[in-house]
Amino acid sequence: MNTPRYIIGIDLGTTNSAVAYVPADTDRVEEASIRLLEIPQLVDAGVVASRPLLPSFVLLPTAQDVPRDALALPWDPNPGMAVGEFARRRGEEIPHRLIASAKSWLCNTLVDRKARILPWDEAAGGSPSATEGKMSPVEASAAILRHLRLAWNHVMARSPSGETQAHLAMENQAVFLTVPASFDPVARELTVAAAQMAGLPKVTLLEEPQAAFYAWIAHHAERWREVMAPGDLVLVCDVGGGTTDFSLIQVADDQGRLSLERVAVGNHLLIGGTNMDLTLAYALARQLAEGGTRLDSWQMNGLWQSCRTAKERLLSEPDLQRLPVTVLGRGSRLIGGTISTDLTRETAEHLLRDGFLPLCDREDRPQATKRAGIQEFGLAFEADPAITRHLAAFLDRAAADGRSAAPTAVLFNGGVMKSALFRQQILTALDRWSPSGTVREIDGADFDLAVARGAACYGLAKQGTGIRIRGGLGRAYYIGIAAAMPAVPGLPAPTKALCVAAFGMEEGTTAAIADREFVLRVGEPVVFDFLGSTTRKADAVGTVVEDWEEQIQPITTLETTLDGEPGQILPVTLELHVTEVGTLELWCVSKVDERRWKLEWNVRER
Known part of the structure; x- marks a missing residue:
């Protein structure tokens, strides 16, 4: 096989996916040399446009939901499904056809992750008799990765005659695929299996928090002393759409060069933007019920998806104070009418800050709640959604190894951390726990794109270009x-x-x-x-x-x-x-x- 022309970093995210790349012969790690792939995707029925992010949603519509010719892509006139922006938007209206959070299902040990159970239907319970028009978590993840591969080949490897040039095709490049640091071995194997199913026979897995830190390295290049000092202990706090990951990285000076060692990695925490969206959906459902409108499970699913979009806008656009949230009604008319209510910034911030990021003591731990003996099947979310209590427990476990576990700086990553309110809440908690004073935030690259950029940066570091984070085994x-x-x-x-x-x-x-x-x-x-x-x-x-x-x-x-x-x-x-x-x-x-x-x-x- 020919030497790869590019090093490619893929962030297969719970909510959004991204692709970054850099020429394999690059001799210096700098942010400017790492580029992002503008990903062609359906943004409306029959409309294709390019975006830096591919929403990680798969829509499996019938011909009545979306005309087949409206799903056509430049490389496939009849894909039979939609992946990306249009899948997310149309899926809010027909949630029973939408696969969301496939990545979180990959690590759900309570289900057969190779069985066709998605979109999840509580009534059918994922039974084999109800698998028509469904995918397994592995197949759904593969569908997203396949779209990324074919989009790359269309943009980067297409010859003037329209054929794919093998030496430029994604499957023949050095591909680094990120996973949560806490993914169990089975979830990692299934991620590799999804990549192979998508036509990527060889990928290297990399932890997402490490990738975020590699993006920081590329962002600052040789200016790291302006931001960090030897002795700093950096907490990488990555809260994405489906998972929360913590890592600790020790900073040292090795004869004038930056030396980095990852010293602790947190447990797998199924807490993220998905939990927050569901919290808002239940709050609005109660609000509607008080006005006499009760939603069924189908409508609740649609409300859940709509709350995600409203939350993202409210938390990223400071001037917005409220947004309408709409869900389709049930009735004999063609559409059945619509049900609408408002989500306010005050409601979103209050519910999410106090519910997911409460200020707590350093000795506090995640609270175990009594569980019902029988409950619906689904994603195995954490019993306690308080991210700050999980963070306190992580730091306690890190200290048990005999090292200092008092961070001096924090690098935030993940879509949830785009909210300045949430970042400040975590910093306030760390300040309360710190024996030495204020814990500072260090500037990252991009909350949505840092992991993909960092994966490409790591690829350079692995071949000897740039700094590599050490993580030597702590025992024999x-x-x-x-x-x-x-x-x-x-x-x-x-x-x-x-x-x-x-x-x-x-x-x-x-x-x-x-x-x-x-x-x-x-x-x-x-x-x-x-x-x-x-x-x-x-x-x-x-x-x-x-x-x-x-x-x-x-x-x-x-x-x-x-x-x-x-x-x-x-x-x-x-x-x-x-x-x-x-x-x-x-x-x-x-x-x-x-x-x-x-x-x-x-x-x-x-």
């Missing part, structure tokens, strides 16, 4: 291997600890134990024990520790059945890859054929 990792010895009645074979990842090993690196041979049992249930140590810092990859109980602790156990003939035992070597998103991939490589088996676990989970 081992896998248990059974000793080869004669069986003794009543005594299991002793387990030795094989070091597969050394202390401080950088994420994005690979190591191999090629000089030793192991045996692997396939085709039947087996158990793998994963171990770790914070004290054995000198163990290299491949070190075998026989007497390990005092210095090495069990972390987790994986029970699985590896593909193969039942009971077959194969000679293998081992390869270890530490990914950029915090997982260890241990590959067992057959010595007799081309087969490889992957064992994976998240080193950030406790």
Whole structure:
């Protein structure tokens, strides 16, 4: 394959997606060199225009909802669906045809994420008999990524004759796709599967908070000393449409150069703009009910989508004080009339600030509420929506590692953080918790586009152009291997600890134990024990520790059945890859054929 011409960063967002790119031969990381793709998309029935953001919505209309020829795109005269701006707007009117928050469904462990359950229908419950006209979360994510790929190929790789030039096609570039820092291994695998389904056979995953910080690096280039000083501990606070992510990055001076180390990553929090939109929808529904108008579930879904648009405008346009919110009525007439009410700035700010960002004490923790024994299926939102209490808990966990967890600066990212009111509320909370004084906000690049820009910047850093955020492993990792010895009645074979990842090993690196041979049992249930140590810092990859109980602790156990003939035992070597998103991939490589088996676990989970 030819050397990629471009490094491409893709932000597959819950609410909006974006694409940034930079020539692969760029020798300096500067914001000006990172460009944004203007994405062609339907903005109205039969109308195509280019926008820097692609709303992450998929509309699956019938011919009665939207004429088929009105969905045509420059590269597909009959796509059968709409992705982007028109999907979002028309979907507010026919919400039962709209897939929203597909990214959040990717990490919902309570559903089969490969089953066709979206748009979610509470009445049908996602049953197999109700899958006509639906997509799985993976397929919906793939539809968004496919639109981005085909839009790129149309804009950047089209020849004068209209054909796609292979050497410029997105699938042949270096593509970096961002995910929440807290995505579990399954959600990450499903994201990769969606990319492959979309025609992107090879992508590299990158955490969104790290990408936001890389965008900051590109924004400030060599002027970082004007903004930060060695010793700063930067909180990256990323609140998007569906998730909230926290990361801590330590700033140091390495012989006059900026040195960055990511020292903590938060848990997965399904809190974001989607929760806020639903809060506003329920508030307006109560307001309508007091006036004698009650909404059914279909209308509530439409109101939820309409509140999102109104909220975004109210929080980003300071001069607006109120906006009408309209939902289709139910009736015998063609449209059935409409129901309208107003959402005021005062209502939005009061509900969202006090409900999602209450000022709390440093010792406060997310509140556990009593749950109903049976509840409707759907997205697994956090029981406590208070982002500030989740932030206090994150800082407490970070401090448990023995490091300072008092941020001196905050980098905000995500669409929700476009609101100056919300940013100030978090800064006020951090000031109350800080032992050393005021916590300052550092200027970011763009709340909507920073993650895509940062992913492209990271691609440059990975090939040696620019600063790279270090995130070396905070412990050494081992896998248990059974000793080869004669069986003794009543005594299991002793387990030795094989070091597969050394202390401080950088994420994005690979190591191999090629000089030793192991045996692997396939085709039947087996158990793998994963171990770790914070004290054995000198163990290299491949070190075998026989007497390990005092210095090495069990972390987790994986029970699985590896593909193969039942009971077959194969000679293998081992390869270890530490990914950029915090997982260890241990590959067992057959010595007799081309087969490889992957064992994976998240080193950030406790």
